[in-house]
Amino acid sequence: IVFTEKQEALVKESWEILKQDIPKYSLHFFSQILEIAPAAKDMFSFLRDTDEVPHNNPKLKAHAVKVFKMTCETAIQLREKGKVVVADTTLQYLGSVHFKSGVLDPHFEVVKEALVRTLKEGLGEKYNEEVEGAWSKAYDHLALAIKAEMKQED
Numbered sequence: 001i002v003f004t005e006k007q008e009a010l011v012k013e014s015w016e017i018l019k020q021d022i023p024k025y026s027l028h029f030f031s032q033i034l035e036i037a038p039a040a041k042d043m044f045s046f047l048r049d050t051d052e053v054p055h056n057n058p059k060l061k062a063h064a065v066k067v068f069k070m071t072c073e074t075a076i077q078l079r080e081k082g083k084v085v086v087a088d089t090t091l092q093y094l095g096s097v098h099f100k101s102g103v104l105d106p107h108f109e110v111v112k113e114a115l116v117r118t119l120k121e122g123l124g125e126k127y128n129e130e131v132e133g134a135w136s137k138a139y140d141h142l143a144l145a146i147k148a149e150m151k152q153e154d
């Protein structure tokens with residue numbers, strides 16, 4: 001079994017909690033990305049010309065939501081089918097967007113750490129190693145699929 005029912009439930013439950021305050025958690029998520037890797041800033045169109053992480057920026061929120069939501073969807077696919085299922089065109093598009101933005105493999109680790117820290121912040125006492133493990137596993141599978149597609153662009 002790649003992904004258990006329990007792991008799927010943990011991912012879904014925690015996303016439900018974070019979803020309740022997207023402005024707060026998307027800001028936290030991006031602040032963490034920039035804390036871990038300050039140089040990542042210039043890759044993002046909405047961060048390039050500012051000194052601080054902008055509040056309530058639609059593009060910033062969209063990227064944060066995409067990362068969390070697609071990881072959550074990946075968790076469901078892993079439990080149901082044992083593999084990542086993302087529409088081919090979506091994966092191709094993701095590969096192309098990230099390749100063109102100058103994203104490199106190590107950046108995926110940065111984003112994963114920021115995701116974990118954001119979960120910690122949002123879940124408080126509900127956060128534990130099992131939750132982290134489930135999210136990490138789903139994220140790793142999704143990141144691998146995107147990275148493979150980026151190599152096609154190379």
Ligand code: HEM
Pocket residue numbers: 040043044045046059063066067070071094097098101103107108109110111139142143146
């Ligand atoms: C754009 C998802 C990881 C940097 C996008 C878009 C999506 C997305 C859906 C397109 C937004 C649009 O429609 O324009 C994801 C997912 C990720 C991930 C699901 C991981 C599982 C990363 C990482 C980086 C990154 C690791 C680099 C630190 C960017 C940049 C853009 C982008 C720079 C262009 C956004 C802009 O400048 O407006 N991502 N992403 N992403 N992503 Fe990611």
